[in-house]
Structure formats: structure tokens, C-alpha cells
Amino acid sequence: MSASTPFALLANTGSLPWAEVPAWPVADFIRACGTELGRGARLCSLFGVAEGDTTQLVAVLAFDADSTLAVGRSTPFSGGYPSLTPKHPQAHLFEREVWEQHGLTPEGHPWLKPVRRTAGNAPANGEFFRVAGGEIHEVAVGPVHAGIIEPGHFRFQCAGEEVLHLEIALGYQHRGIEEGLGGGPYRTTLIQMETVAGDSSIAHATAYVTLLEALAGSEAPLRAQWLRAIALELERLANHTGDLGALANDVAFLPTSSACGKLRGDFLNLTALLCGNRFGRGLVRPGGSRHDLEPARAAEMLEKLLPALTDTAQAIAWLWDSSSVRSRFEGVGRVFAAQAAEIGLVGPAARACGLVRDVRYDHPAGWHRFAQSPVTVWPGGDVFARARVRSLEIQRSGEFLAGQLNSPPEGELHGDLADPEPDTLAVALVEGWRGEVCHVALTDNAGRFRRYKITDPSFHNWSGLALALRGTAISDFPICNKSFNLSYCGFDL
Amino acid sequence: MFIHDTLLHRLKRGCETMAYPRGPAPPLPGRHGGALQVESSKCPDACRVCVPLCPTRAISRELGQAVALDMGRCVFCAACVEGCPQQAITQTGDHRMAVRRREDLLLGAPGQEQVRLAAALDAKLRKLFGRSLRLRQVSAGGCNACEADTNVLGTIGWDLGRFGIQFVASPRHADGLLITGPVSKAMELALKKTYDAVPEPKIVIAVGACAIAGGPFTGHPQVLDGAAAVVPVDLYIPGCPPHPLTILDGLLRLLGRLESGR
Numbered sequence: 067m068s069a070s071t072p073f074a075l076l077a078n079t080g081s082l083p084w085a086e087v088p089a090w091p092v093a094d095f096i097r098a099c100g101t102e103l104g105r106g107a108r109l110c111s112l113f114g115v116a117e118g119d120t121t122q123l124v125a126v127l128a129f130d131a132d133s134t135l136a137v138g139r140s141t142p143f144s145g146g147y148p149s150l151t152p153k154h155p156q157a158h159l160f161e162r163e164v165w166e167q168h169g170l171t172p173e174g175h176p177w178l179k180p181v182r183r184t185a186g187n188a189p190a191n192g193e194f195f196r197v198a199g200g201e202i203h204e205v206a207v208g209p210v211h212a213g214i215i216e217p218g219h220f221r222f223q224c225a226g227e228e229v230l231h232l233e234i235a236l237g238y239q240h241r242g243i244e245e246g247l248g249g250g251p252y253r254t255t256l257i258q259m260e261t262v263a264g265d266s267s268i269a270h271a272t273a274y275v276t277l278l279e280a281l282a283g284s285e286a287p288l289r290a291q292w293l294r295a296i297a298l299e300l301e302r303l304a305n306h307t308g309d310l311g312a313l314a315n316d317v318a319f320l321p322t323s324s325a326c327g328k329l330r331g332d333f334l335n336l337t338a339l340l341c342g343n344r345f346g347r348g349l350v351r352p353g354g355s356r357h358d359l360e361p362a363r364a365a366e367m368l369e370k371l372l373p374a375l376t377d378t379a380q381a382i383a384w385l386w387d388s389s390s391v392r393s394r395f396e397g398v399g400r401v402f403a404a405q406a407a408e409i410g411l412v413g414p415a416a417r418a419c420g421l422v423r424d425v426r427y428d429h430p431a432g433w434h435r436f437a438q439s440p441v442t443v444w445p446g447g448d449v450f451a452r453a454r455v456r457s458l459e460i461q462r463s464g465e466f467l468a469g470q471l472n473s474p475p476e477g478e479l480h481g482d483l484a485d486p487e488p489d490t491l492a493v494a495l496v497e498g499w500r501g502e503v504c505h506v507a508l509t510d511n512a513g514r515f516r517r518y519k520i521t522d523p524s525f526h527n528w529s530g531l532a533l534a535l536r537g538t539a540i541s542d543f544p545i546c547n548k549s550f551n552l553s554y555c556g557f558d559l
Numbered sequence: 560m561f562i563h564d565t566l567l568h569r570l571k572r573g574c575e576t577m578a579y580p581r582g583p584a585p586p587l588p589g590r591h592g593g594a595l596q597v598e599s600s601k602c603p604d605a606c607r608v609c610v611p612l613c614p615t616r617a618i619s620r621e622l623g624q625a626v627a628l629d630m631g632r633c634v635f636c637a638a639c640v641e642g643c644p645q646q647a648i649t650q651t652g653d654h655r656m657a658v659r660r661r662e663d664l665l666l667g668a669p670g671q672e673q674v675r676l677a678a679a680l681d682a683k684l685r686k687l688f689g690r691s692l693r694l695r696q697v698s699a700g701g702c703n704a705c706e707a708d709t710n711v712l713g714t715i716g717w718d719l720g721r722f723g724i725q726f727v728a729s730p731r732h733a734d735g736l737l738i739t740g741p742v743s744k745a746m747e748l749a750l751k752k753t754y755d756a757v758p759e760p761k762i763v764i765a766v767g768a769c770a771i772a773g774g775p776f777t778g779h780p781q782v783l784d785g786a787a788a789v790v791p792v793d794l795y796i797p798g799c800p801p802h803p804l805t806i807l808d809g810l811l812r813l814l815g816r817l818e819s820g821r
Contacts, residue, residue, distance in 0.1 A: 184781060187747035209749045212728035214696040214710045216703055217746060238745045241700050242781035257614045257634050257775040257799070264702030264800070308707075321565045327714035328575060331803075334711075335588065342590030345704045347799060348636050357590060384565050555702050558743075 071102055073127065073136035078429035080135070081280040081492035084508060087137050092123060092147040095140035099125050102136065103154045108423075109410055110135070110495065110504045112150075112160035113519045114168040117142040121168040124519075126493055126506055130428040135493055146171040156410030159525060182237035182558045189219075189237030197223040197230050205540060209238045216554035224540055232535040234528050239558035247518040251278065260347045263522055263556030265305055268297040268337075269498030270520070270556075271350040273505040276432065276494045278352045281486035281509060287478040288433070290355035295433035296470055297337060297346050299463040302499040304333035306414075306456040306463075307378055309551050313453055314385055316544045317394040325381035332374040336367055354480030361474075368471045375464040382457045395450035399534035399546035402447055409529045413501015414459065415550055417443045418451035425497035439466045447534075449542075452549040486513040498523060500553065522556030576718040579804075580817060584654060587802060592637055592650030596673050597666040599625035601647035609639040609648060615768065615775055630656065630674055631664040631771035634799035657796045657809030661787065664771070664795060677794060679815030684760060688734055689814050691723040694764070695733035695757065699750050700782055701740030705767035705800040709737065712803055724810055730754075735762035735793075739800075741769040741782040742789055754790045764794040764813070766806060771795050 074087050090098060103109060107127040114121040120142035127136040140147075149172035150157035161172040163181045172178065179192035196204070203224050209217035217238040223231040243258055259274040260267040272294045279285050286294075311326025334344035341349035341357045349357055359367065385391050401411070406419035416423045424441045426434045439462040444451045488511045496503045501523030510516040531550045538546060577585055587593050602625070609626065610618050617632035618639060628639070628648065639648045656674055658664055663675035679685060698706050712719040713726065727733050730753045742750060754763070765786040768774035773784035786792055796809040811817050 182745075184743070184745040187744060187751075188749065189745045209746070210695075210697055210730075210753050214698075214706050214726055216698045216701060216706065217749060238743065238749065239698075239700050239740070240743055240745050240781055241741060241776045242779045243776075245781075246776075246779055253611070253614050254616075254775055257636070261702040261704070261769075261775055261799075264704030265707060267704070321569065324715045327711070328716045331711055331714060331716060338588035338591065340590075342588050342592060343635070343799075344588075344708065344802070345800065347634070380568065387564075553703065555700070558745075 071136055072098060073102065073138040075134050075136055076493065077133070078135060078425070078493065078495045079276045079280050079431040081283070081487070081490050082137070084489045084491050087124070087139050087491060089122070089139045089141050092140040092143045095123060095138060096148050096150055098138060099127070100150055100153060102127050103150070103156070106131070107136065109154070109156045109160065110502065111506055111519055111521045112157060112164065113506070113517070114164045114170065115508060115517045116168065120144045121170055123147070123164065123170070126504065128429065130423060133429055135429065137491065137493070144170070146173045148173055149175040151175050155408050156526070159529070180237065182240045184237065184240055189235065189240070191219065191235045191237070194221045194235070195223070195231060195233050199225070201225055202230070218554045222535070222540055227539045227541065229535045229538055229540050232532045234532055236528070236554060236557050239555040241555070241559065243559045244518060244520060247515050250515045250518070256352070257347070262520060262559065263524070263553040264345055266301065266498045266500065266503065266553065266556065268294065268301045268346040268350060269496045269503045271346070272298065272432070273494040273496045273503050275350055275352045277492050277505050277507045278486065279483065280492040280494065281490055281507060282484040283487060284481065284483060286354045287481050288475045289477045289479055291433040292470065292475050293340070293355045293359060294350055295437070296359070296467060297340060297349055298496070298498070299467050300333055300337045301346060302463050303460060304330050304337070305499040306460050307333060309548060310382060310385065310453060310456055312551070313449070313545060313548045314391065316548055317391055319385065319388060319391050322381045322385045325377065329374055329378050329381065332370070336370060339363065339367055339370070351480070353483030354478070358479050359474065364471050364474065368468065371464070371467060371471070378460060382460070392450065394545065395453055396448060398449045398542050399538050399549060400446070400448045401530050401534050403445070405533055406447065406530065409533065410526045411530045412526045413497070413523045414452060414455045415501065415527050415530050417441065418455045419447040420445040425495045425502050429495050431494070437466065437470060439463065449545050449549040488513045500524060500551070501527065520559060522553055524552040524557045527552050528557060575715050576721070577716055580811060584804060587652065587654050587804065591802065592635065592640070593652040593654055594656045594674060595628060595630060595633065595640070595666065596649050596651050597626065597628045598647050598672055599667045600669070601645040602626050603645065606645070609643050612638040612642045614638065615777060625667045625669070627665055627667040629665055629772065630797050631661065631795060632768055632774065632777065633797060634768050634774065654802055654804045655808050656798070656801070656805050657794055657812055659794060661792070661795060664797060677809065677812045680762070680813055684762070685815050687760065688762070689816070692735070692814060693725050693727045693733045694735055694737045695730045695753060696726055696737045696739070697750055697753050699738060699740040699746035699786070700743035700776070701767070701769060705739035705770070708800045708803045709739070709766060709806060712807055717803060717807065719807070722811065722816060730756035731758070733757050735764065736790070737764045737766055738770045738786040738790070739766050741773040741776045741784060742786055743782050747783060747789055750789050762793045762813070763790050764796065764809070765792045766796045766801060768797060768799045771797060774799060
């Protein structure tokens with residue numbers, strides 16, 4: 067498919083001169099995007115690049131089957147353009163974001179309202195969608211939730227117990243990360259990337275440093291890439307294990323809940339063994355890695371990893387053996403495969419709808435060019451499927467790590483890193499535990515960031531949670547929410 | 560069958576809650592390094608090598624003054640430790656870092672090489688909260704790492720409940736707030752409302768570099784550089800995120816529970 071596209075092609079972690087990104091008048095650009103999305107491309111990112119008082123729209127598309135990315139842009143314009151959303155709902159939040167950031171109106175967008183803009187001391191939420199009728203009631207939850215969890219607002223339209231519609235309003239966590247990156251990178255940039263979504267520090271930091279390496283036309287030594295891949299799977303293990311425990315807790319199945327709560331900590335401690343920080347901060351560095359995993363340390367990691375994996379497998383086996391748990395998970399919060407493709411779901415949420423979609427496999431970069439795990443797919447699209455995919459990914463991450471720890475590549479930990487090339491665009495995708503982390507950087511004529519765009523997997527997937535709730539009892543919201551466990555700050559940036 | 564297996568497995572594993580604080584504290588990860596120590600007497604005149612190394616601008620040195628390291632803003636990346644040619648900034652390996660006053664996190668002045676650890680609440684508040692403290696957690700721009708390592712205190716390994724400390728769902732049920740994140744402007748109203756909903760007397764605990772001083776986002780126009788901009792803070796727990804042991808130490812220290820070891 068990608069062979070016949072008019073877009074410029076590049077591979078994951080590739081770069082190309084800005085001048086080589088094809089530009090069309092905006093109506094033609096939107097039509098070209100629509101054509102590609104219509105024949106199976108996926109929208110990784112769509113954003114504006116300011117050009118004086120005007121803006122250029124830039125689209126990054128993925129042809130997963132071809133392991134190819136495609137980039138195109140509009141010529142500078144202002145005012146309005148024909149919206150992609152009515153035909154391609156996966157563009158809906160991107161178009162709202164562009165409207166919010168650049169004032170460009172997507173004409174025909176069905177639900178144009180703020181994404182994360184702050185108005186005074188709260189987000190500019192705008193009007194909520196309301197269902198009319200004498201028996202309809204509305205439930206408002208948040209921003210401050212009952213547990214130790216980030217803030218966001220959920221507005222349910224219910225008929226009795228049944229949720230007819232859920233609207234999710236975020237923006238409470240907006241820290242101004244992208245705005246602060248213009249003219250960068252700065253010395254604060256790396257730690258900001260590590261805290262875009264703090265439970266995905268490795269994924270976001272890896273995307274960022276590989277962009278810097280791509281902009282410099284180099285790559286990190288293999289040993290550093292190997293370490294990043296190991297840390298990425300440890301991150302996945304910790305979060306999937308914690309989430310299965312949390313799901314068990316939400317259906318009052320305490321054996322798995324208490325076991326997984328502790329095991330999650332065991333996996334975090336393995337990351338700390340590598341770099342001192344349980345969330346992997348301070349490990350990934352532009353051009354390489356700050357810490358090494360020497361043979362003795364690798365052996366210690368393996369020695370601690372294997373029993374933790376065995377215990378995790380056991381705790382999860384209790385979950386699947388319990389018919390009461392299965393009956394609470396099955397058929398709840400269903401997202402159909404066609405919906406998932408339409409709204410552009412990524413990560414385990416997409417794979418639980420039967421979609422084969424995994425950056426490590428579709429767009430291998432870094433160490434994943436040499437070592438891969440099979441893609442975990444489960445049909446069904448319900449809470450059960452999402453939990454099932456998580457549990458299978460725990461097995462596969464475990465096997466990947468056990469194999470990798472035994473076969474380290476030799477070589478340097480750190481290489482020389484040149485300054486970024488001027489007027490260059492680079493794209494990096496990383497499969498974090500929630501799904502596709504997409505970073506795009508465009509440099510100015512001095513090699514500084516002219517635009518830096520971050521798309522956390524949660525940006526794609528919050529719409530999936532809203533769809534999952536349709537026709538579901540409102541009392542099942544907690545397990546639906548946990549089965550996705552999306553990031554608020556990764557969305558709010 | 561699984562009921563039998565589950566019970567048997569749990570029995571075999573026994574109690575998994577750590578001995579601390581009756582027993583020794585579990586060690587921090589080897590590469591963590593713990594709290595920092597600054598011996599500014601080792602600094603040559605006008606040496607400013609460490610200042611630009613710090614990603615969160617936690618280190619400064621005015622002309623003719625001693626170097627000043629603000630552990631409240633520190634993300635413990637150790638760039639200054641590795642970069643100091645005089646070994647004036649070192650890691651102590653100590654997990655204890657919580658303080659009652661913001662200025663107690665400033666290191667570098669003579670006699671202030673290390674943090675001045677928190678004193679317990681006064682007798683009246685200790686009587687009220689010492690054996691039963693209910694906290695409402697508010698994430699205000701937090702990245703979910705401080706939140707996660709606060710949450711972990713509720714798991715079987717740490718078992719925060721044995722100290723009578725519990726996180727509750729409503730501010731109406733709480734004795735205080737535990738705040739994470741740099742306090743985004745978008746959370747200012749919600750944080751204020753949550754604080755107002757907690758009945759008096761109440762305490763506030765700021766966890767992590769963000770909640771103490773804005774952390775990596777200090778100076779961004781979209782954040783308020785920490786919890787103290789909105790509410791009075793009674794305890795500061797540094798880290799990015801703080802290790803769970805550091806958070807637990809802070810909570811127990813505040814309640815005066817460490818002297819008795821229970």
C-alpha cells in the first residue's frame with residue numbers, strides 16, 4: 067500500500083529534511099490523508115506547525131503491514147479546513163487539539179471543544195453532551211477520585227443502571243510540556259520526558275533520546291539499546307502485574323490482588339537494581355545509557371526475576387481458575403474490532419479487540435530489530451480480553467527478559483552524539499506498556515526544536531473507554547477503567 | 560480446587576510484611592544513593608561546576624557565598640555527585656529525608672551539610688492523629704510515580720494499616736491531604752476545594768520534587784511550583800519519586816512513631 071502513496075516514507079526512528087516532506091493546499095492534504103486512512107493507514111499524529119500567523123498541518127501515518135511510516139503536510143493557512151473526523155473518527159481529538167492550539171477550525175467536526183486548555187484555575191471543559199428524557203440521570207465523577215489516582219472528570223448519561231453515554235473531560239494535569247520545548251532541548255528536557263507519564267518513563271525517554279539520535283544521524287551503541295529494551299519490558303511487567311491485581315481487587319478477589327500488589331513492587335525493584343530508581347529514571351541517556359548491567363548484576367536480576375515470574379503466573383492462575391472472576395470480566399465493557407480500528411486504538415486495548423498492532427513487531431527499532439516477542443492478540447474486546455492480553459504479555463515479557471539477560475551484546479555503553487541537524491523532521495515510536503508512544507521533532511535552521519509533538523497511547527485510547535461503557539452498568543465502570551488504566555498526565559501533557 | 564491451592568500457597572509464604580520499623584529498614588537500591596550531603600568547605604572559590612549540571616536548577620552559588628543545594632527540587636540523578644571535582648557533594652545512602660520546614664531542605668551553608676529531619680507533631684495533634692491518621696490523596700499534575708509509590712504502602716509488604724494510617728475516599732473522612740504533582744493551574748480550584756472540605760485540625764504532606772517546588776516543571780506558566788502555593792504544608796518528602804521507605808519514614812516521623820519503634 068505504501069508503495070503508491072504520495073506521502074514521504076520513512077522507517078521508525080528515521081528522519082528526513084523538512085523540505086522533503088510533501089506539502090499540499092490544505093483541502094488536498096486532508097483528501098490525501100483521508101485516502102490513506104481509507105485504505106488501512108493509521109493516524110499516529112496530526113499537529114500544527116506555526117508559520118508566522120499561519121499554520122501548517124502535519125500528519126504522521128503508519129502503514130503497519132509494510133513497517134513504514136509516512137509524513138505529509140499542508141501549505142501554511144489560517145481559518146478553516148474540511149474535517150477528517152466524520153469519515154475517520156481516529157482524527158477527532160487531534161483536530162480538537164489543533165483547533166485549541168492554532169485556532170484552525172475543522173469544518174464539520176461533530177464535537178468541537180477544548181482538549182486540555184486551562185481557563186483560570188480549572189480546565190476549559192465546555193458543554194457536556196446530554197441525553198434528554200424524563201428517566202435519564204446524569205452522574206458526575208471527579209476530578210478528585212476516590213483512590214490514589216490522577217484527576218479527571220467523567221460525565222455519565224444513564225438510564226437506570228445502564229450507561230448510554232460517557233464523556234471524559236481531562237486537562238487537569240496540564241503542565242505545559244510541549245509549549246516548554248520550543249527552542250530546546252534544554253537541560254530539564256530529559257527529566258520532563260521521564261515524567262510525561264511517570265509509569266512509562268522508559269518508553270517516553272527512549273522515544274525522546276532516539277529522536278535526538280535520529281536528528282544527529284546516529285544511533286546509540288547496541289549495548290545501550292539492549293538495556294533500553296530490557297528496561298522497557300520490566301516497565302511492562304510491573305504495570306501489567308499491578309493492573310491485574312487492581313482488577314482482581316475491583317471484583318473483590320483478594321488473593322490475586324494482594325499477591326500482585328507485592329509482585330509489582332518486585333518488578334519495580336528490578337528496574338531499581340539496574341538504575342537505582344524504581345521507575346527507570348536516570349537510565350536512558352541521549353547517545354547511550356548511564357548505567358550498565360554487568361554480568362554479576364545481570365545474574366542477580368535473573369535470579370530475582372524467575373521466582374517473581376513464577377509467583378505472578380501462580381497468582382494469575384487463581385484469577386483464571388475462579389469462575390466468579392471470569393463471569394465478572396466476560397462480556398463487560400466490550401469494544402468491537404471495527405470500532406477499535408475506527409477510533410485508532412493502540413496497545414493491549416487494541417490487541418484485546420483482535421487487532422495485530424504492536425510497534426515492537428510492526429515498526430521494529432532499536433534492539434527490537436534483533437529480538438522480538440510474538441504479538442499477543444485476543445478477540446472479544448471485553449474486560450476479560452484486556453486482562454487476558456495483559457497476562458499473556460507478562461509471560462512473553464518474562465521469556466524475552468530471561469533470554470536477553472543471558473545473551474548481552476558486547477560493546478560501548480555510550481557513543482558520541484552530534485548536534486541535531488537543522489530543518490529536519492524525525493519520528494520515533496515505542497511500544498510502551500499502554501501502547502504506542504509517538505514523538506515527533508522538527509528542528510529550526512539552528513538545529514533547535516521548532517516543534518515537538520508527543521502522543522501518548524492514552525490520547526488514542528480514552529475514546530475506547532468511553533465506547534466500552536456504552537450499554538454497560540455504571541457499577542462496572544471501575545473494572546472497565548482498570549482494564550484500560552490510561553494515563554491522565556500523558557494525555558494532558 | 561483453587562480455594563484449596565490459594566490458601567495453601569498463602570500459608571506456605573507466611574507473613575510477607577517487612578519487619579521495619581521494629582526491625583532494620585530494608586536497604587535502598589544500591590544505585591539509589593539516598594540523601595545528599597554538601598560540604599561547601601571543600602568548594603574552591605568561584606567554582607560553579609555543579610550549577611549547570613543540575614536538570615532542575617536545584618543548585619546555585621552566588622558570588623562569595625557557599626554553594627546551595629535545594630533537596631526539595633532534587634530528582635536524585637546524581638549528575639552533581641559525579642561532576643563535582645572536589646567530592647563536595649556526596650550520597651549518604653540514607654533513606655530519611657522528610658522535613659517539616661521548607662528551608663530544612665537547603666544544603667550547603669556551614670552546619671547545614673545535611674537535611675534537618677522532621678520533628679513530630681505537637682502533643683495535641685499527636686494525641687489526635689498518632690494512632691489513627693486518615694489521609695486524602697490529591698494528585699495535582701503528578702506523573703503517577705509518586706502516586707504509585709504512595710499506593711504501594713498499602714500492599715502486604717508495607718502494610719500501612721498496621722500504623723493506623725489509611726487513605727480514604729472522601730476529604731470529609733480525612734485528617735489531612737497528601738499532595739503530589741507541581742499543582743497545575745487546572746487543579747488549583749479542585750485542590751483548594753478538597754482542602755476546605757477536610758475538617759479542622761488538618762495536616763498537609765507534600766510528596767515529591769514536584770509537590771515541594773515544581774520539580775521538572777518549575778517555572779512553567781501552567782504550574783504553581785508546588786503545593787505551598789495553595790495550602791500550608793506540614794511535611795515535605797523529597798524524591799522523584801521518593802522511595803516508599805522515605806515516604807513511610809516521613810509519615811512515622813511526623814506522628815512520632817519512630818522512637819517507640821511501633
